[in-house]
Amino acid sequence: MLYCVYPKTQQGGNKKMQYLFNDDSNLYSAVGEEDDITIPSHIKQIGSIENDIKIYVEDYVYTYLYQYARSGGNKEKLAALAGKRIVIDGQQNIIISGAIQAKNTKEQKGMESFTDETWEYINGQMQHYFKGLCLVGWVHTQPSFGTFLMAKDETFHKEYFKEPWQVLFVIDSLDKLDTFFIHNAEKTGLRPAKGYFIYYEKNQEMQEYMLENSLVRPRLEKQTENTEKGEDNKQKKRPTPEERMDAAKEIRRVLKKRAKEAEEENRSRLTMLAGVSSILCIACLFMGVSLLNNISRVRKLETEIATVQNSYYAMAEQLEEAQTQMVFAAQRAEQQEQLRKEAEEKAARQKQEEERKAAEEQKRKAEEEKNKVLATYVVEEGDSLGYISNKFYGTSTAIKDIMQANGINDSNKIICGQTLVIPKR
16 A cells, blocks of 8 residues: 655755655655745635645546446446645645546445455555655545544544545545545544645646546547557557547546536426425415315304304393283293303303314324424534434434425425434334
């Protein structure tokens, strides 16, 4: 395994050198901090800027990593990152200009891990394609699992990438998500980086590696063939430098086309979602108007009942005052009073019963809602539903339950600061 040490001052001058050693402590290479080593200028910022460390990844490297992640049925894969570390005024600058597939990996304790054959292959590719560079980190692709940090990834990083400036790049190629992870301030673990830069420069080494290890073989319309005879007298084609450049450009064109198609598909989904939301809003508006009308009708009915009741009492008083049927006046008045009391008692009992049922129903609903909710969680920066599901359930299979409990239609549409209800399973 190759790793870098901090810059040392070379004897006999002020030039600083960065020495590279292998596992046997033999000097492999040295990178000088010369004036021509500069920070990339043609860049595109992704996310926010870190104060202590800045990460620059070359466009060909970024493109190839997504191509690599999508190949072979979108399975879990690993890769190594080659580049340089430049320190300017105490700030770390990681320049990633190469990516190497991790071949001959082996599943250990539930995750893919590097083997001795993997390290041997990476060292060979470093010597062949990326001389003068060192390992600045590694890549873990985990399709459909988001970009949350797994404990096994952190353990692997601590074991093989111990330098405080070495990074982990997690890619979810299906959901088109990626996150760099860097050491926290206490150097006790990893945390998500706020952002990074994609830079655009001529990168002949990565282009040659992409051509020799391409997973998308574009068809070239024009080919100039340099041939040489093998031992079997057959003609072997060797691509010219121009063809290699065209092949790399074609690879990028194909990947950008796929990304554009995915973006258009997402835009269509958002349009459909907006339409459904509008329909729901209109339905809620109509329901609100209907509810207000019903309340008005109930109040009008109550007024009419009160008017009828008042009329009834007024008529009884008039009959009593007229003293008609004097013989039965007292008995009729007593009967009327009894009926009134019975009516009032019945109304009171009905009201009490309705209030009791309403209280029991409210209590039952409250208990049901309480039993359904495990906890609430406020979304933080870098969170995903996969991470939240693993946090509370230890598995990512509860993503749909969380979405249903919170009325979420798109697993990627959660907002920092949003409060989510975590349902019981």
